[in-house]
Amino acid sequence: MSVKEPQTTYDPRTEPAYPVAEAGRYLRLPAATLRSWFAGRSYPTSAGTSRFEPLLRPSNAAPLTLSFENLIEAHVLRSLRTDHGVALTEVRQALSYAERELRISRLLTRPELRASGGELFLEHYGELVNLSASGQLAMKRMFERHLARIEWSSLQTASRLYPFLTGEAADERPIVIDPAVSFGRPVVSGAFVSTRAILERIDAGETVEEVAGDYQVTVATIEDAVIFERAA
Secondary structure: OOOOOOOOOOOOOOOOOEEHHHHHHHHOOOHHHHHHHHHOEEEEEOOEEEEEOOOOOOOEEOOEEEOHHHHHHHHHHHHHHHHHOOOHHHHHHHHHHHHHHOOOOOHHHOHHHHOHHHHHHHHHHHHHOOOOHHHHHHHHHHHHHHHOOEEEOOOOOEEEEOOOOOOOOOOOOOEEEOOOOHHHOOEEOOOOOEHHHHHHHHHOOOOHHHHHHHHOOOHHHHHHHHHHHHHO
């Protein structure tokens, strides 16, 4: 009699892997902002204390720990926050609209963001917050810039995230977060060496040239890794 192998549903993209403070460093977001998005928050009102419910579902609620997919959601949501501020009530309505009218759940993790789904989401969000035509154009450009940092697999799922080094202006993608590499911690693109390991070697007194030679990467690559870690 044959014995069936146990089936596993393990998917590194959805497993809890990032404490909120760590995720915030990688995404250039305050930990308090991420906590509000994924855990909600209480706030005082004239009538007492009220509560804002979470906008996104975390991989693990207690303790609050995010998955790679959660990083993707927060990265995309950041594009609305960067130049326009995030009106969480309106974002919630726009996401509900996408799910109700477009039949797309968890739109912020889906490749439909690059097509009509994203267009309609942005249009609906822009109407909700009463953005001018020029404001909507600027928001769309920022949105597209953030989407360009995501790599999608043949299965149409987000497979890699190229976080910004220090800001949003540069098109280079020197750092990558891949849930299947280095336990999902940032590595330098191509060489897949941990940015944290590079920083530790530099802080231990090794020269940039020595570290670059060991990993067979350019000096600029080592400098990018240090800049990313220091900025985080």
